[in-house]
Amino acid sequence: MRTGEVTIYIGGVYASGQPMVVKTLLGSCIAVCLHDAVRGVGGMNHFMLPGGNGDGDDAGRFGVHAMDLLIGAIMKAGGDRRRLIAKVFGGANVLDVQGPVVDVPRQNVEFIRTFLKEEEIPVVSADVGGRYARHVHFHTQDGRAFVKRVRRVHAVRAEEQARAAPAVKYGEITLFE
Amino acid sequence: MPATILVVEDSKTVRALIRAALLADDYRVVEAPGAREALTALEDTPVDLVITDVNMPDIDGLTFTRTLRARSRERSTPILVLTTEDGEAMKQRGREAGATGWLVKPFRPDQLRDTVRRVLGARA
Numbered sequence: 493m494r495t496g497e498v499t500i501y502i503g504g505v506y507a508s509g510q511p512m513v514v515k516t517l518l519g520s521c522i523a524v525c526l527h528d529a530v531r532g533v534g535g536m537n538h539f540m541l542p543g544g545n546g547d548g549d550d551a552g553r554f555g556v557h558a559m560d561l562l563i564g565a566i567m568k569a570g571g572d573r574r575r576l577i578a579k580v581f582g583g584a585n586v587l588d589v590q591g592p593v594v595d596v597p598r599q600n601v602e603f604i605r606t607f608l609k610e611e612e613i614p615v616v617s618a619d620v621g622g623r624y625a626r627h628v629h630f631h632t633q634d635g636r637a638f639v640k641r642v643r644r645v646h647a648v649r650a651e652e653q654a655r656a657a658p659a660v661k662y663g664e665i666t667l668f669e
Numbered sequence: 670m671p672a673t674i675l676v677v678e679d680s681k682t683v684r685a686l687i688r689a690a691l692l693a694d695d696y697r698v699v700e701a702p703g704a705r706e707a708l709t710a711l712e713d714t715p716v717d718l719v720i721t722d723v724n725m726p727d728i729d730g731l732t733f734t735r736t737l738r739a740r741s742r743e744r745s746t747p748i749l750v751l752t753t754e755d756g757e758a759m760k761q762r763g764r765e766a767g768a769t770g771w772l773v774k775p776f777r778p779d780q781l782r783d784t785v786r787r788v789l790g791a792r793a
Contacts, residue, residue: 663773
């Protein structure tokens with residue numbers, strides 16, 4: 493059977509219990525791949541914390557949400573969060589000079605490391621930081637991930653920003669009769 | 670006496686966000702990482718309101734809601750489902766299971782508190 497493919501962009505989440513290849517292209521953003529080897533269920537998200545506006549609480553909240561969506565999607569596809577392992581990619585630095593600016597890529601990487609530690613999800617591999625964009629291919633069934641570093645990080649980052657949602661959106665509240 | 674709220678959520682990080690939001694209004698918060706632990710906690714502690722996730726290991730939040738509705742003590746306890754599930758079909762399943770309300774993540778702490786206040790107030 494031919495393995496299906498799906499490409500995700502910033503804000504995207506995909507998980508499947510079928511053999512699929514999830515692809516994404518990362519600049520400063522982070523992609524986390526989670527895999528349950530027993531069930532052969534895997535998934536990936538692609539997100540960026542909205543850093544730099546001074547509201548650290550909100551930034552954390554939306555990073556947690558990106559992970560919550562991915563873990564939820566994996567569980568719906570038949571995975572068990574207690575067996576998950578993680579692979580983490582992205583967080584490229586695009587600034588040529590290190591100055592007193594908010595280092596959003598580093599904040600993203602630190603956020604995800606702290607989150608995964610708190611949730612007791614082991615990180616089995618990571619390729620983060622640096623000054624290159626990354627193509628990531630993740631195989632949902634066996635959990636293999638392939639990373640290809642590409643040089644045009646500024647172009648990739650511009651694309652990420654162009655696709656980013658203009659504002660973070662909170663969920664709806666419904667009270668039943 | 671402050672109202673007691675049971676929070677059932679498998680993510681430790683999300684539990685901490687919910688707890689922080691509720692403690693700002695001085696509620697007493699009891700936490701459980703899953704439905705099984707929640708049922709154990711309910712044996713010792715009667716609660717005024719339950720907030721539950723949907724996608725959790727072992728017992729999902731809708732099954733948990735139905736379980737509570739079948740018990741005499743929690744038959745009419747308000748149950749707010751707090752979930753990433755934003756589809757209409759799931760929301761209807763929540764309603765049929767006996768949920769009082771359906772809150773889609775991510776949540777705003779003040780809106781969560783408003784909703785809790787409203788639901789507890791309607792009951793008092």
